[in-house]
Amino acid sequence: MTVAAVEEVVRLGGRPWWRLAGSGWVPAGVVLAAAVVVLLWCGVPVRDLVAFGGCVGLGVALPGTLLWRACTGGGRSLPEDLAAGLALGYAFEVLLYIPARAAGLPLLVAAWPVAVAGTFLAVPGLRRHWRGRAGRERMPWWCAWSLAGVAGYLLAFCARSLYRVPITDAYVDMPYHLALLGEVRNHVPPTLPSVLGERLSYHWFVYAEMAATSWVTGIEPLTLVYRLSTLPMMFAMVVLVAVLGRRLGGRWGAGVAAVGVTYFLFAPALREGVVFTSRSMFTVWASPTQTFGALLFAPVVLVLTARRPRGWTAAAVLLLALTGAKATFLPLLLTGLVFVLVVRLPVERRLRLEWVVPAAITFGCLLIAQFVVFGRGAQGTVVAPFATMRTLWGVVADVAPPALAAEPWGPVLVFVGLHLFCLVCVWGGVAALGGRLLDPEVLLPVGIGLAGIGAILVLGHPSDAQLYFLEGVRPYLSIAAVCGVVAALERRRVPWAVVAGAAGLGVAVAVVAARLEPPGGVLVRVLVPYLVLAGVAAGVLAFRRRGFALAVVALLAGYTGPTSLRETVVHVAPESWKRERLIPTGALEAGRWLRDHSSPGDVVATDLHCRNPVPRRTCDSRHFWVSGFTERRVLVEGWGYAESTLSRAELFVTPYLHVPFADQARLADNDAAFREPSARNVHRLAQKYGVKWLFTGINPALGKYAKLRFQNADSSVYELTTG
Structure with a gap:
């Protein structure tokens, strides 16, 4: 908390209680108290809550806010500074943790907030940033309570859909997130933990943030992934959407309306199974990469719409963090900036540096993302016009691959028109912008929004991941739509x-x-x-x-x-998130035992590859809880999200869950040790692949060739000896 914030709290302390209700601190305190109660109710230890709050508040938000004010001159309000400062603090934390972890000194990341705070205290010219910008405006009480209501709703959503769900029954991707956190906690550069040696062509910087928090606080990775880490990101994003709406709409009412449209207005789905989606912002915990990327991206748009070159340094840091946090935002921003340049060129007859320079920085970061972070991997994303609508047509008409690939274009094109019509239902206010559409600060969110719509029209992905482009632009289309309504009312x-x-x-x-x-x-x-x-x-x-x-x-x-x-x-809590129990009850205990009795460099082998409880013709290979619970690299566990799998999935012909493992020889060697235990089969894993541990169910025959080290009702851990 900054000095200005402390002074504000002290000043409010002398007010009568009925006047305190008009302060923005009260609704913020109510949300914080509600979050604490909910998390305690859901089993988070008090010690973890205190440590996490201190880490986020003093270790991320405080230095981030100071740096935000120094780089941009500060925002128009304290909530803007704190929310944007939190995002900038996360960016610095990640970019500093990665080299620290690579050097084998992960705790070195704890030094940067101390260094920043000390510098801003010692240097006279920087001390003013503790107080913030002079003459900043206050958020109206009704606005603060409205945003608190939205934050409270999102908290209740998380509690019902995740916090109160047993870990064994949680959403399918949660063990995958946990496995990636364990990987980045122990290794940089990371690889895919569920397939030994596979390049990690995925957005992984959010797991670096969680890993830094885990190292500094000692909080279990499981608690961070399933409970804590995405909450402050979610709350800050609500504030930033409101701030952007207020800036572009000219009033706080526009900010509240923008939040309402962003979170609560959905494309009309009038028949079961027929969903021309406009996406939602409710992937808070189901996709921490999207949540983290959205938070880092919003202050970039805030800087650019302010049209102050002073903020380019902060924007550059945020964009650099986005290269590995959620690189899908980079082409969206680049397209939006180019859109501004093209539309404004006939008016101004020159290219303004305030748009050219950010476009150049964005393009450079896009190159870093593609060639450095992802190693040219595309994770299955391909140019496939109208793939989104063809997939939906397959669902509606009950046509499965490979027959779906041969379906005529007529129904698909009708679905294209219907989908666009549904998007107009949500964001039709953009059409009312009128002359405001030529304002560069309005053109930018409109261009970003058009880029997101264009992405779902021209791109395809085996698991429809192209829809994240649309989710990424949802706040900006909502803000533009609200600005259009405000402009129409003013005319x-x-x-x-x-x-x-x-x-x-x-x-x-x-x-x-x-x-x-x-x-x-x-x-x-x-x-x-x-x-x-x-x-x-x-x-x-x-x-x-x-x-x-x-x-x-x-x-x-x-x-x-x-x-x-x-x-x-x-x-x-959507029905699609309710899953049968596919993780054994004793899996977490066994996984933690192995983690505590092994080294980060140890390799584990397992015969657990499929989420299907009973063997079927096809294997749902999204199985990641062994690598997730053990925090160890596994020879072969689940390969569903591997680049080697997604790149071989042919849209509308071969679903990615039907794609077999890329290295069948390795898989055969791996499974032979469990299905046909023998000295030769077991020792092959140790000698050829460097395996030291076997994680399986109850398999007594393995005890003849490996040492049983742990067993409970449904899980066993064996150690391979060199003797």
């Missing part, structure tokens, strides 16, 4: 009754359209409900009266109402 006075009536009409049309059962095939049944709305919207526009264009925007937004209500209230 002409529109009765609120007209706007509210149009929104209500949209809700009514959605309810009626969802119940229509038109005759015809599946394509007709999907198409008709959206045609009904299009007809109603055309009828409203036909009046050609002032303000009726804004009424159409409200009508379209109202059409999303039932879906938005269902997704945010009824289905807080």
